Amino acid sequence: MAADIDEDWLANLPKVELHIHLEGSIPTAMLLTLASKYGEDLPGPVEKLYEFDGLKSFLEFLDWICGLIRSNDDLESIAYEFARRLSEQRVSYAEVIVNPTHWSRHWTLDRLSEGLIAGFERAADEGLTDCRLLLSLLRTQSSDAAEGLVDWMIANRNPRIVGLSIDGNEQAAGRTGPRFAHAFAKARGAGIATTAHAGESSGPEGVWDALDLLRVNRIDHGVRAAEDPKLLARLAREEIVLNVCLTSNLVLLYPSIELHPLRKLLESGVRVTVNTDDPELLGITLTSEWAKVASLCGWSREDAVATTRRTIDAAFCDEVRKRELHLELDYYLGLENSEK
Numbered sequence: 001m002a003a004d005i006d007e008d009w010l011a012n013l014p015k016v017e018l019h020i021h022l023e024g025s026i027p028t029a030m031l032l033t034l035a036s037k038y039g040e041d042l043p044g045p046v047e048k049l050y051e052f053d054g055l056k057s058f059l060e061f062l063d064w065i066c067g068l069i070r071s072n073d074d075l076e077s078i079a080y081e082f083a084r085r086l087s088e089q090r091v092s093y094a095e096v097i098v099n100p101t102h103w104s105r106h107w108t109l110d111r112l113s114e115g116l117i118a119g120f121e122r123a124a125d126e127g128l129t130d131c132r133l134l135l136s137l138l139r140t141q142s143s144d145a146a147e148g149l150v151d152w153m154i155a156n157r158n159p160r161i162v163g164l165s166i167d168g169n170e171q172a173a174g175r176t177g178p179r180f181a182h183a184f185a186k187a188r189g190a191g192i193a194t195t196a197h198a199g200e201s202s203g204p205e206g207v208w209d210a211l212d213l214l215r216v217n218r219i220d221h222g223v224r225a226a227e228d229p230k231l232l233a234r235l236a237r238e239e240i241v242l243n244v245c246l247t248s249n250l251v252l253l254y255p256s257i258e259l260h261p262l263r264k265l266l267e268s269g270v271r272v273t274v275n276t277d278d279p280e281l282l283g284i285t286l287t288s289e290w291a292k293v294a295s296l297c298g299w300s301r302e303d304a305v306a307t308t309r310r311t312i313d314a315a316f317c318d319e320v321r322k323r324e325l326h327l328e329l330d331y332y333l334g335l336e337n338s339e340k
C-alpha cells in the first residue's frame with residue numbers, strides 16, 4: 001500500500017460492492033440459532049463447517065443454509081441484518097446476488113423476493129446500506145427454467161431488483177453459454193441489466209461466451225481472462241467491468257497471492273472492482289479485502305477513490321442514484337480535506 005493509505009482510511013471510505021452472495025454472508029451464530037430452532041443437524045462438526053472438497057459440496061452447503069430459513073420473519077431479518085453488517089463496513093450501496101435454486105425447499109420466488117425486499121426496505125428507511133437484488137441462475141439449470149426466471153422478472157419489476165446473474169460450477173456443467181443465450185437476450189430486450197460468473201471455474205472461453213452469447217454488461221470474477229491477451233484487449237476496449245474477489249480466488253484458484261493476475265488485468269487497462277463474494281464463509285470483510293488489494297497493487301488514496309467511482313458507474317441502479325453515490329463520496333473527501 002502507498003504511504004497515504006491504511007486500513008482505517010479504507011474502513012471510513014464510503015464503499016460500493018457489486019459481487020456478494022447473500023447465501024455466503026450469513027454469520028455462523030445465526031446459522032446455529034436457526035439450526036437449533038428447527039432441530040436441523042449440522043452437515044459436519046461446527047469447526048469444519050466451512051471446509052469443502054470442491055464447488056459441488058460448497059453449493060450443497062448453500063442449499064443447507066437456505067433450508068434453515070423458513071418463516072417470513074427469518075427471511076426479513078436475514079436481509080435486514082445483512083444490510084446492517086454492510087453499514088458497519090461503511091458500504092453505501094450493494095448489489096446482492098441471490099440464487100433462488102438454493103431456496104427452493106421452502107420458498108417460491110414471490111415469497112422469497114417479497115421477504116428480502118421488505119428487509120432491505122426497512123434497512124434503507126433507517127439509513128443503512130442500500131441493498132439491491134441480482135437474481136441468479138445456476139449453470140446446471142435448463143433453458144426453460146432460465147426463461148421462467150426472466151419472465152418472472154419482467155412481470156415483477158421492482159427498483160430493488162436490478163439485474164439478472166448466473167453462477168455455479170462451469171467446470172462441472174460444461175459449456176452452457178448456448179443454453180442460456182435466449183434467456184439473457186430476453187432479459188436484455190426487456191431492459192434488464194445482466195452479469196455472469198465466468199473466467200473462474202471456466203477459463204477464458206467462459207468469458208468469451210459471456211460476452212458473445214450472453215452479451216452481459218459485467219463479469220463476476222473473469223480473472224482467467226488474463227490467460228488470453230486478445231480477450232484482455234477486448235475487455236479493456238469495451239470497458240467491461242470485472243467484479244474481482246481476491247481472497248475467494250486465493251482459496252479456489254491461485255495457490256499464492258503473487259500468482260493472482262489482478263495486476264496484469266489492471267496493467268492491461270481492464271476495469272476491476274473490489275468485492276468479497278462470500279464474506280462469512282471466507283472470514284473477510286469488504287474493508288479487509290480492500291486493504292489486501294491496495295497492498296498487492298500498491299494503491300494510493302487516489303487509486304482507491306478512482307476504483308470506487310468506477311464501481312459506482314458500473315452499478316445497475318438508475319443514474320440519479322449513481323449521482324447521489326458520487327456526491328456522498330465527494331462529501332466525504334471534502335470533509336477529509338477540510339480536516340487537514
Ligand SMILES: [Zn+2]
Binds near residue numbers: 197220
Ligand atoms: Zn460469486
